[in-house]
Amino acid sequence: ILNVEQSPQSLHVQEGDSTNFTCSFPSSNFYALHWYRWETAKSPEALFVMTLNGDEKKKGRISATLNTKEGYSYLYIKGSQPEDSATYLCAFAIIQGAQKLVFGQGTRLTINP
């Protein structure tokens, strides 16, 4: 059974502070790692798709890194803003079934003004 673990489950951060959280996944048969942002009452929105060990992706103040050998990815948010409040999901795909994503339970981030 493929299992994707995200930590912490929830996080409160002061506005302006930077933060990061983790996604752990099985390192064997790795194909791709996705990050999604999910705001309350909306649907998940794709942030990044990463496939190569050592990949780093950036979108504005949000960036992500990938280590496929040890099976983890970090998501970083620099200078948090209230609009960053959301649940951040990671999802993992293996080679056998590259389109079949297994989602973690998410990290719920709340930015305090």
Add this chain to the structure above:
Amino acid sequence: DAGVIQSPRHEVTEMGQEVTLRCKPISGHDYLFWYRQTMMRGLELLIYFNNNVPIDDSGMPEDRFSAKMPNASFSTLKIQPSEPRDSAVYFCASSLGEISGYTFGSGTRLTVV
């Protein structure tokens, strides 16, 4: 493009009734996915299609669930007969290919009483 369109947004039905959820993927996306979201299990993949063909339905809970994709622009998820434990948010998503992020619809919140 209007994105992935799901209908209805909300459905309340009595136990034993048939429920049909509908999805229109983004034009040109070859993959379509049905996910179910619950508090206990998070986002679970039910079934996915590639070029209208069901590829993996191992996540479909039981024979009461069925999904079809008669053409590239329409898919349905049917539950018959519905049970209270089917209450959840059902998301449809589509994607371009193997290393592409998903675009999710707004979801259908199903309540079976």
